[in-house]
Amino acid sequence: MPHRRSYHHGNLREALIEAAITLIEQSGPHSFSLAEAARRAGVSAAAPYRHFKGRDDLLEEIARRGYVEFAETMERAYADGRPDPLAALARVGERYLQFSRERPGYYMAMFESDISITAHTELYAAEQRSIGLLIRASEALAERLPKDDRPPSRMVANHIWAMSHGVVELFSRGKQGARSPISAEDMLSSGVTIYLRGLGLLGPADQPRAGG
Template sequence: MALATRNTYHHGDLRQSLIDAAIALIGEEGIDDLSLRQVARRVGVSHNAPYRHFEDKEALLAAVAEQGFQSLRTTMETARQAAPSDPSHRLEAIGIAYVNFALANPLHYRLMFGDYRCNFSKYTALAEASRQAFMVLVSTIQEGQTAGIFRAADTIDMARVAWSLVHGQSTLALDNKLQVGRGEELEAFLRFSSQMLINGLAGMICNV
């Protein structure tokens, strides 16, 4: 049976199985004690098998984070497409989807943005996945600027403001420090804060 299992991994399942096992083990024991040997044991393959796909623990964690950013981008893009065509509604939908993603995928999210950050210059696929997720925000704000809804300020800076808001909300919610209940109460708060953001993006630039 073990040999049959390993043969299926040769057909492309091993890499994803290792990623899934790493996520599970991080949830159980944290990142610091994670090892490729431990992951291999969880998957049921030889200790050397993970090295077919990952040179070390950091490479495996980079793949986990990359997958997280890809999923985040898909989540935001799906919400964007489902929202009314008005850029304001789309930005609101993206922000809510971002926070909900973090709450639904806390292990992925903490690895993507936590203290254990992989070197983006070394893992270019991870860097690109992160950039593509951020570009969902950028393109939506550009859309609003073109329509004359959002102010004609630097688009990247405006996207950073939007990201900072939802990232802060996500982190506080995950740490149970947002002081807002889950479900409808959280949804109402996110819509309120999104409207505050949108009003700011649409308003006049203040001279400081």
């Protein structure tokens, strides 16, 4: 456990954030308290109030950081749609699942904490970076269709996001998906394929494989 010198060195804010992330990973975003984070950081229960108004303020900062890192990860995966938007979209899906596994504390703060995204400007901006990437991917895929036949890009993006989140929930933390003979990646890929093909965004031979 970190001890009080973290505070004296001016790192209390970061120590509290790291402590809270660990607590979220252990028991979820609703179960930890600011006092528990303070104990784990090795400071008094009053010390966190130098940096955070309360528990929700700390949770919002973790969610904000999570969304920023998430958006950067998704943007690197998409790589401006190279070599083609379908392959790029497949990479994005794989990175979505990877982020949920590797950064569970952030992921839970982002999606399971019930904080209001639209009520916080920085949170909203970070979240829109991620959905914006899926919108760009949807627009690129729709270019093969006549303009009047193209589905709304935000609708497509939201549906793909919902599928990704659903797969994470199905496979996360010992849930029933962990016993499935189908991997999370294959389940997401097949679901996105069926959806996009139904919208006419894929040809008969197209498959959203990450590849190169």
